[in-house]
Amino acid sequence: xxxxxxxxxxxxxxxxxxxxxxxxxxxxxxxxxxxxxxxxxxxxxxxxxxxxxxxxxxxxxxxxxxxxxxxxxxxxxxxxxxxxxxxxxxxxxxxxxxxxxxxxxxxxxxxxxxxxxxxxxxxxxxxxxxxxxxxxxxxxxxxxxxxxxxxxxxxxxxxxxxxxxxxxxxxxxxxxxxxxxxxxxxxxxxxxxxxxxxxxxxxxxxxxxxxxxxxxxxxxxxxxxxxxxxxxxxxxxxxxxxxxxxxxxxxxxxxxxxxxxxxxxxxxxxxxxxxxxxxxxxxxxxxxxxxxxxxxxxxxxxxxxxxxxxxxxxxxxxxxxxxxxxxxxxxxxxxxxxxxxxxxxxxxxxxxxxxxxxxxxxxxxxxxxxxxxxxxxxxxxxxxxxxxxxxxxxxxxxxxxxxxxxxxxxxxxxxxxxxxxxxxxxxxxxxxxxxxxxxxxxxxxxxxxxxxxxxxxxxxxxxxx
Amino acid sequence: xxxxxxxxxxxxxxxxxxxxxxxxxxxxxxxxxxxxxxxxxxxxxxxxxxxxxxxxxxxxxxxxxxxxxxxxxxxxxxxxxxxxxxxxxxxxxxxxxxxxxxxxxxxxxxxxxxxxxxxxxxxxxxxxxxxxxxxxxxxxxxxxxxxxxxxxxxxxxxxxxxxxxxxxxxxxxxxxxxxxxxxxxxxxxxxxxxxxxxxxxxxxxxxxxxxxxxxxxxxxxxxxxxxxxxxxxxxxxxxxxxxxxxxxxxxxxxxxxxxxxxxxxxxxxxxxxxxxxxxxxxxxxxxxxxxxxxxxxxxxxxxxxxxxxxxxxxxxxxxxxxxxxxxxxxxxxxxxxxxxxxxxxxxxxxxxxxxxxxxxxxxxxxxxxxxxxxxxxxxxxxxxxxxxxxxxxxxxxxxxxxxxxxxxxxxxxxxxxxxxxxxxxxxxxxxxxxxxxxxxxxxxxxxxxxxxxxxxxxxxxxxxx
Numbered sequence: 001x002x003x004x005x006x007x008x009x010x011x012x013x014x015x016x017x018x019x020x021x022x023x024x025x026x027x028x029x030x031x032x033x034x035x036x037x038x039x040x041x042x043x044x045x046x047x048x049x050x051x052x053x054x055x056x057x058x059x060x061x062x063x064x065x066x067x068x069x070x071x072x073x074x075x076x077x078x079x080x081x082x083x084x085x086x087x088x089x090x091x092x093x094x095x096x097x098x099x100x101x102x103x104x105x106x107x108x109x110x111x112x113x114x115x116x117x118x119x120x121x122x123x124x125x126x127x128x129x130x131x132x133x134x135x136x137x138x139x140x141x142x143x144x145x146x147x148x149x150x151x152x153x154x155x156x157x158x159x160x161x162x163x164x165x166x167x168x169x170x171x172x173x174x175x176x177x178x179x180x181x182x183x184x185x186x187x188x189x190x191x192x193x194x195x196x197x198x199x200x201x202x203x204x205x206x207x208x209x210x211x212x213x214x215x216x217x218x219x220x221x222x223x224x225x226x227x228x229x230x231x232x233x234x235x236x237x238x239x240x241x242x243x244x245x246x247x248x249x250x251x252x253x254x255x256x257x258x259x260x261x262x263x264x265x266x267x268x269x270x271x272x273x274x275x276x277x278x279x280x281x282x283x284x285x286x287x288x289x290x291x292x293x294x295x296x297x298x299x300x301x302x303x304x305x306x307x308x309x310x311x312x313x314x315x316x317x318x319x320x321x322x323x324x325x326x327x328x329x330x331x332x333x334x335x336x337x338x339x340x341x342x343x344x345x346x347x348x349x350x351x352x353x354x355x356x357x358x359x360x361x362x363x364x365x366x367x368x369x370x371x372x373x374x375x376x377x378x379x380x381x382x383x384x385x386x387x388x389x390x391x392x393x394x395x396x397x398x399x400x401x402x403x404x405x406x407x408x409x410x411x412x413x414x415x416x417x418x419x420x421x422x423x424x425x426x427x428x429x430x431x432x433x434x435x436x437x438x439x440x441x442x443x444x445x446x447x448x449x450x451x452x453x454x455x456x457x458x459x460x461x462x463x464x465x
Numbered sequence: 466x467x468x469x470x471x472x473x474x475x476x477x478x479x480x481x482x483x484x485x486x487x488x489x490x491x492x493x494x495x496x497x498x499x500x501x502x503x504x505x506x507x508x509x510x511x512x513x514x515x516x517x518x519x520x521x522x523x524x525x526x527x528x529x530x531x532x533x534x535x536x537x538x539x540x541x542x543x544x545x546x547x548x549x550x551x552x553x554x555x556x557x558x559x560x561x562x563x564x565x566x567x568x569x570x571x572x573x574x575x576x577x578x579x580x581x582x583x584x585x586x587x588x589x590x591x592x593x594x595x596x597x598x599x600x601x602x603x604x605x606x607x608x609x610x611x612x613x614x615x616x617x618x619x620x621x622x623x624x625x626x627x628x629x630x631x632x633x634x635x636x637x638x639x640x641x642x643x644x645x646x647x648x649x650x651x652x653x654x655x656x657x658x659x660x661x662x663x664x665x666x667x668x669x670x671x672x673x674x675x676x677x678x679x680x681x682x683x684x685x686x687x688x689x690x691x692x693x694x695x696x697x698x699x700x701x702x703x704x705x706x707x708x709x710x711x712x713x714x715x716x717x718x719x720x721x722x723x724x725x726x727x728x729x730x731x732x733x734x735x736x737x738x739x740x741x742x743x744x745x746x747x748x749x750x751x752x753x754x755x756x757x758x759x760x761x762x763x764x765x766x767x768x769x770x771x772x773x774x775x776x777x778x779x780x781x782x783x784x785x786x787x788x789x790x791x792x793x794x795x796x797x798x799x800x801x802x803x804x805x806x807x808x809x810x811x812x813x814x815x816x817x818x819x820x821x822x823x824x825x826x827x828x829x830x831x832x833x834x835x836x837x838x839x840x841x842x843x844x845x846x847x848x849x850x851x852x853x854x855x856x857x858x859x860x861x862x863x864x865x866x867x868x869x870x871x872x873x874x875x876x877x878x879x880x881x882x883x884x885x886x887x888x889x890x891x892x893x894x895x896x897x898x899x900x901x902x903x904x905x906x907x908x909x910x911x912x913x914x915x916x917x918x919x920x921x922x923x924x925x926x927x928x929x930x
Contacts, residue, residue, distance in 0.1 A: 221761070
């Protein structure tokens with residue numbers, strides 16, 4: 001194969017690929033809504049057929065109690081080449097509010113250099129480009145430089161446990177050297193980047209009680225404890241105004257950011273004012289010790305997510321509430337452990353609950369460990385190189401502040417690291433009206449994925465001497 | 466008239482009076498529910514007819530945009546005798562949850578020495594006994610020792626402004642020397658008492674905002690301010706765990722409890738443990754400076770009544786809320802002024818709102834000044850004497866911790882003090898299933914009201930030398 005041949009092939013295939021992406025996004029494969037169960041099945045079948053057409057083997061639909069997961073593989077690169085488990089998902093968010101869409105959400109429309117459709121950016125275009133790149137390479141070269149296994153999930157937007165169960169069950173089928181997760185974003189539109197870490201999470205719900213029932217503030221005001229006062233005083237002990245978490249030992253295990261990443265972050269075209277504008281807040285918190293980027297990616301957090309108690313209606317009800325509730329969650333970073341952070345949090349809450357109140361904590365809600373892949377990993381270097389080549393500007397090392405369940409499942413069940421290779425922009429309106437994906441990202445992303453495969457094969461053998 | 470004659474008259478009238486109270490409580494005169502508009506009208510007509518039958522003059526139904534207010538008067542005692550404006554209400558709370566009633570709420574049922582019916586204690590039996598006492602005195606003596614004007618409200622449970630407007634309009638008709646409010650309670654069942662003070666109230670709702678919209682805690686956790694943290698930190702500055710309000714100058718104008726009341730309170734058969742049991746709380750707050758009774762009646766309070774913001778559903782939503790809300794109210798005592806307390810509260814909230822948040826306050830929700838009638842007032846002394854006579858044990862001087870709108874309206878519009886003379890017990894389950902009124906209170910209450918009228922006439926002329 002020559003680069004010129006492959007480039008010609010991609011150029012010739014472009015109109016067909018855009019039509020296929022339009023067909024893929026025409027399925028209203030909304031996993032959250034039962035009324036779309038048929039669309040989910042039809043979309044999964046389309047994906048399986050597309051994997052087969054790309055030249056993959058052993059194609060099929062697998063399920064473990066949930067929506068079908070499409071699978072296909074090409075294992076002809078031999079046992080010394082790495083095996084890449086490519087992940088994407090075909091399910092999408094509901095299109096509501098539909099009336100805010102400029103064009104119909106399930107009718108892909110190109111305007112202003114963008115493809116508009118529900119799910120195009122999250123994640124249909126991205127997994128589609130991976131499949132198209134595999135197809136092009138197989139078509140031109142008759143082989144791939146690495147082994148690939150592709151899984152296309154149907155419940156990413158649901159956060160259900162079915163994929164976890166399926167991977168547990170099919171761990172032999174899915175055995176690989178690394179997870180390549182296409183469900184990722186650049187730092188900004190047109191700014192290629194490779195996130196090597198994601199934050200973890202723990203969450204809990206707490207209830208404080210001060211008595212058996214709500215009381216009249218005229219009768220008992222002045223003597224009866226008030227659950228809302230107990231709750232607000234308790235929650236106020238958790239965090240300083242600058243965002244620093246005040247739980248004893250909370251940040252003890254936070255690892256220093258590796259020099260390579262710290263140096264890379266110093267070059268990022270993102271200052272505090274740009275981040276504040278993205279957030280739409282009146283100000284940014286500043287702990288005086290860590291840059292905004294470091295606080296978003298490499299520092300642990302605690303955020304109250306909800307609070308409620310007493311009277312929320314119109315007017316006045318002079319009640320002394322006996323019960324009050326809050327939900328909170330923490331983002332974790334290497335090397336924090338979920339159990340340890342939860343234990344410290346629970347100990348803090350218990351120690352700060354006054355004797356006239358009772359505290360109940362539910363900490364079984366959700367959890368994910370933080371994940372970090374070394375910047376030296378061959379797949380990270382291959383991804384950086386492929387993006388730099390395709391975008392004609394240096395790709396950047398980043399992290400994501402969110403948690404990514406599939407990365408954690410791959411590490412826990414399959415024992416493999418994750419590398420994120422996706423071409424969406426944070427401004428692509430995932431989960432919102434007028435979701436879109438840039439045509440430029442379509443073209444460059446396809447070239448980047450094509451370039452990634454030989455770069456990974458080469459890097460796997462060790463850096464050139 | 467002799468006491469014996471009047472006692473005979475009351476004895477003979479008892480069966481008829483109990484039947485009439487049953488008829489009065491059979492009206493489902495629920496002011497909060499439109500479906501009972503017809504019952505309200507029918508009940509008001511019944512009350513007017515009952516006033517006429519009692520021998521009152523100038524009987525009629527008056528209204529100022531709301532439910533009818535029944536009125537009647539007897540002004541034959543002459544210009545040197547005091548004129549008493551007797552207040553009660555014929556409207557009742559909704560009976561829900563009806564399934565928790567032992568007998569039907571609008572079918573008066575006598576068992577275990579109690580009359581069970583919705584509204585019997587709050588306030589139908591009490592105003593009925595006042596009317597029956599007037600009727601008995603007029604029937605036996607042909608005259609009353611004082612002038613009386615009786616108003617029976619139809620919207621006490623609504624807290625609407627119609628009665629205020631009506632009294633403004635009819636201030637000449639309603640001119641009097643004092644308000645006698647029958648909507649009152651004893652300290653405990655069988656423990657007669659006269660409340661001479663009620664607390665005032667101010668209330669407000671506040672909203673804090675940190676930005677234009679909710680954010681994802683994965684993306685912006687660590688840099689974006691969180692409205693829930695701002696709110697809980699702000700609210701935690703308002704009150705110490707012992708209930709002391711931490712707003713600068715909040716209690717500056719609190720008057721010392723008069724010696725006569727302090728001495729009376731020291732005799733009250735209520736200790737902290739009894740109050741805690743009534744409240745059903747795990748503990749009572751204790752500021753180490755004021756007795757529980759003083760904190761319930763003569764100290765100002767601040768209570769959060771409601772709080773809400775962010776996600777309140779099941780499971781986890783990792784949101785950073787941009788808005789959070791709370792409602793709070795303060796009970797005021799003499800000589801605090803509503804405007805002054807509100808201004809101090811607003812200043813405190815504004816001073817403690819951090820620069821990365823915006824605060825909005827609505828303080829137009831409700832308000833009432835504290836009220837206190839001197840224990841030397843002739844009507845207070847007459848009420849104490851009448852209760853002591855009827856219950857055959859010394860009646861006690863108390864206050865109420867609640868606010869009583871009619872007392873405040875009478876002071877503001879008519880310029881007259883209020884005295885509370887009611888026979889309900891705090892355990893009578895007002896506003897709850899199985900509301901009841903003791904038969905013993907029916908009998909003794911009637912005798913007490915009969916005794917009150919000549920005692921007031923005598924006390925008005927000055928204490929015996």
